[in-house]
Amino acid sequence: xxxxxxxxxxxxxxxxxxxxxxxxxxxxxxxxxxxxxxxxxxxxxxxxxxxxxxxxxxxxxxxxxxxxxxxxxxxxxxxxxxxxxxxxxxxxxxxxxxxxxxxxxxxxxxxxxxxxxxxxxxxxxxxxxxxxxxxxxxxxxxxxxxxxxxxxxxxxxxxxxxxxxxxxxxxxxxxxxxxxxxxxxxxxxxxxxxxxxxxxxxxxxxxxxxxxxxxxxxxxxxxxxxxxxxxxxxxxxxxxxxxxxxxxxxxxxxxxxxxxxxxxxxxxxxxxxxxxxxxxxxxxxxxxxxxxxxxxxxxxxxxxxxxxxxxxxxxxxxxxxxxxxxxxxxxxxxxxxxxxxxxxxxxxxxxxxx
Amino acid sequence: xxxxxxxxxxxxxxxxxxxxxxxxxxxxxxxxxxxxxxxxxxxxxxxxxxxxxxxxxxxxxxxxxxxxxxxxxxxxxxxxxxxxxxxxxxxxxxxxxxxxxxxxxxxxxxxxxxxxxxxxxxxxxxxxxxxxxxxxxxxxxxxxxxxxxxxxxxxxxxxxxxxxxxxxxxxxxxxxxxxxxxxxxxxxxxxxxxxxxxxxxxxxxxxxxxxxxxxxxxxxxxxxxxxxxxxxxxxxxxxxxxxxxxxxxxxxxxxxxxxxxxxxxxxxxxxxxxxxxxxxxxxxxxxxxxxxxxxxxxxxxxxxxxxxxxxxxxxxxxxxxxxxxxxxxxxxxxxxxxxxxxxxxxxxxxxxxx
Ligand SMILES: CC(C)[C@H](C(=O)O)[C@@H](O)C(=O)O
Ligand SMILES: CC(C)[C@H](C(=O)O)[C@@H](O)C(=O)O
Numbered sequence: 001x002x003x004x005x006x007x008x009x010x011x012x013x014x015x016x017x018x019x020x021x022x023x024x025x026x027x028x029x030x031x032x033x034x035x036x037x038x039x040x041x042x043x044x045x046x047x048x049x050x051x052x053x054x055x056x057x058x059x060x061x062x063x064x065x066x067x068x069x070x071x072x073x074x075x076x077x078x079x080x081x082x083x084x085x086x087x088x089x090x091x092x093x094x095x096x097x098x099x100x101x102x103x104x105x106x107x108x109x110x111x112x113x114x115x116x117x118x119x120x121x122x123x124x125x126x127x128x129x130x131x132x133x134x135x136x137x138x139x140x141x142x143x144x145x146x147x148x149x150x151x152x153x154x155x156x157x158x159x160x161x162x163x164x165x166x167x168x169x170x171x172x173x174x175x176x177x178x179x180x181x182x183x184x185x186x187x188x189x190x191x192x193x194x195x196x197x198x199x200x201x202x203x204x205x206x207x208x209x210x211x212x213x214x215x216x217x218x219x220x221x222x223x224x225x226x227x228x229x230x231x232x233x234x235x236x237x238x239x240x241x242x243x244x245x246x247x248x249x250x251x252x253x254x255x256x257x258x259x260x261x262x263x264x265x266x267x268x269x270x271x272x273x274x275x276x277x278x279x280x281x282x283x284x285x286x287x288x289x290x291x292x293x294x295x296x297x298x299x300x301x302x303x304x305x306x307x308x309x310x311x312x313x314x315x316x317x318x319x320x321x322x323x324x325x326x327x328x329x330x331x332x333x334x335x336x337x338x339x340x341x342x343x344x345x346x347x348x349x350x351x352x353x354x
Numbered sequence: 355x356x357x358x359x360x361x362x363x364x365x366x367x368x369x370x371x372x373x374x375x376x377x378x379x380x381x382x383x384x385x386x387x388x389x390x391x392x393x394x395x396x397x398x399x400x401x402x403x404x405x406x407x408x409x410x411x412x413x414x415x416x417x418x419x420x421x422x423x424x425x426x427x428x429x430x431x432x433x434x435x436x437x438x439x440x441x442x443x444x445x446x447x448x449x450x451x452x453x454x455x456x457x458x459x460x461x462x463x464x465x466x467x468x469x470x471x472x473x474x475x476x477x478x479x480x481x482x483x484x485x486x487x488x489x490x491x492x493x494x495x496x497x498x499x500x501x502x503x504x505x506x507x508x509x510x511x512x513x514x515x516x517x518x519x520x521x522x523x524x525x526x527x528x529x530x531x532x533x534x535x536x537x538x539x540x541x542x543x544x545x546x547x548x549x550x551x552x553x554x555x556x557x558x559x560x561x562x563x564x565x566x567x568x569x570x571x572x573x574x575x576x577x578x579x580x581x582x583x584x585x586x587x588x589x590x591x592x593x594x595x596x597x598x599x600x601x602x603x604x605x606x607x608x609x610x611x612x613x614x615x616x617x618x619x620x621x622x623x624x625x626x627x628x629x630x631x632x633x634x635x636x637x638x639x640x641x642x643x644x645x646x647x648x649x650x651x652x653x654x655x656x657x658x659x660x661x662x663x664x665x666x667x668x669x670x671x672x673x674x675x676x677x678x679x680x681x682x683x684x685x686x687x688x689x690x691x692x693x694x695x696x697x698x699x700x701x702x703x704x705x706x707x708x
Binding site: 124141152153155192250 | 494
């Protein structure tokens with residue numbers, strides 16, 4: 001299989017973790033007889049510095065022409081005071097919208113060796129394994145008007161959805177549930193929002209096409225509670241963009257493995273952008289100690305979702321599992337009787353396992 | 355002091371917990387030489403059954419004429435399938451809006467005897483004591499348009515704020531911080547929403563008037579994480595209506611004392627509506643076993659915020675603390691070597707302590 005994988009290292013530790021994932025993907029390619037090429041483009045803060053925009057036209061065009069995109073992280077104190085169109089995260093929002101990546105998949109699953117770092121009691125969090133399917137290109141993020149009025153005496157943002165936007169993300173969630181434990185929790189605020197009422201109707205209608213999946217509706221405030229009190233009750237959660245932003249970050253800290261979590265942002269034809277859930281960690285950037293595993297696991301999601309290479313994806317995931325089981329970890333994690341390694345060493349351990 | 359306290363028992367266990375709080379308030383009145391009267395009105399499901407509306411005109415008018423309102427809870431399976439204008443929670447939303455109760459105060463503080471019931475590890479949650487100040491009459495909850503378009507092919511809700519609405523809630527939050535540990539976390543999504551940018555500007559401006567208060571801005575997704583990983587880092591949190599709905603429910607499960615949490619919804623002149631954070635618990639309604647302490651603690655907030663009776667408020671809070679310390683608890687809680695009591699017995703214990 002021949003694939004073009006566009007790399008968008010971005011800022012902070014982005015470059016380091018992307019290099020690591022690239023080496024892992026090169027190993028996979030060699031072993032399974034594929035050919036991957038890895039052109040690299042600017043996004044975020046580095047793009048602001050070099051091109052005076054967080055999302056250069058070239059980056060958009062080249063990503064559109066690639067088979068998948070692997071992103072590191074964007075942002076850092078250097079650009080925190082910039083005006084809003086020159087903020088690194090505008091690059092991230094822009095590339096999602098430009099590529100039409102409407103489905104954000106965020107699996108949350110603990111590693112037994114890392115569960116001790118969870119803020120939750122082990123008996124509460126043990127066994128939790130959930131997937132948040134977040135709508136990524138609609139809602140409050142892109143709705144118009146989004147503006148001040150009367151010279152700043154009032155302000156509006158708009159939560160808007162087209163019916164087909166809700167239908168396609170809900171469908172993606174049902175499909176995901178079918179591949180997992182056949183349970184779907186749709187999260188909304190139907191007691192307040194008209195958009196949530198429509199969302200609920202569409203979920204109920206779509207449910208008829210997936211009789212094997214049990215469906216539950218939950219209000220977003222109740223879901224925010226239940227994620228903490230009973231995380232194992234969830235299989236797949238589907239929700240709109242802003243609720244998904246909040247709930248997926250909430251969920252990401254449950255298992256004590258924030259530095260390990262991958263994400264995928266997809267559109268219907270398989271093109272996807274893959275990135276770790278963690279940020280650009282400017283405090284440790286350039287020191288060679290960053291944890292590359294979330295990015296490596298993101299590249300496994302790429303193999304699976306964009307290229308349909310399930311065996312290869314599993315091989316990468318298994319390598320990560322084994323290396324953690326052996327006790328190797330970067331300095332952000334702790335494993336009792338484990339060994340602290342740097343980014344390069346961690347990458348070598350993964351490659352060795354492959 | 356002569357006060358009219360409008361009681362809105364509502365549904366489920368509402369009647370039981372309101373009766374309990376009323377007895378406590380009567381005891382306070384006798385002891386401290388006040389005169390409270392307690393007219394009672396319908397809201398929620400019972401109001402739908404009796405008047406075919408969740409918020410009868412009489413209820414609105416009488417609450418407007420009272421000095422404070424004490425609410426039990428609304429809702430239950432009986433009305434779950436009703437069309438949206440005949441849903442119990444519309445009564446709650448309506449009374450907040452009609453009375454102009456823009457400031458929702460939700461203190462979250464654990465009881466040492468109950469911390470063991472927290473889903474969080476004791477070392478994470480111990481010592482947490484925070485107050486969420488939620489804007490309650492604006493934002494996505496009441497913004498227009500909120501409607502379907504093109505025959506249901508699209509839908510919009512509107513997040514709208516007037517500048518003065520943001521200013522007054524932010525001011526309330528600064529005032530609250532001054533009475534506590536002088537730290538304010540303002541939560542927004544300023545990297546995406548125009549309303550959040552205005553919110554942030556207003557907070558920064560207001561900060562000049564409160565030099566003793568340290569101010570921090572946090573994105574809502576980061577706040578949702580930090581509430582779990584480091585709840586003791588917060589003192590006062592201020593945020594808009596929907597973010598506040600989600601974060602306050604999230605915060606409510608941290609200390610293992612959901613059945614103990616009070617809330618106050620205020621406007622500038624001191625009129626307030628007080629209610630427990632928990633719901634109507636239809637499964638145990640009418641059995642006499644409901645936990646009245648959240649409602650009793652809500653009435654303490656009433657004494658403090660609406661009547662300025664700090665000493666009386668502290669007396670009630672202290673009575674609750676002592677009774678829990680003695681090991682008395684209703685069936686929803688557990689205390690090692692404690693004693694299970696019913697609603698009436700719990701009420702008597704509190705009254706005895708007073
Ligand atoms: C950086 C920010 C705009 C972004 C979002 O809110 O979507 C981030 O929080 C995320 O979840 O990927
Ligand atoms: C019942 C519902 C409309 C209400 C809200 O969202 O405000 C509730 O969740 C609350 O927080 O009091």
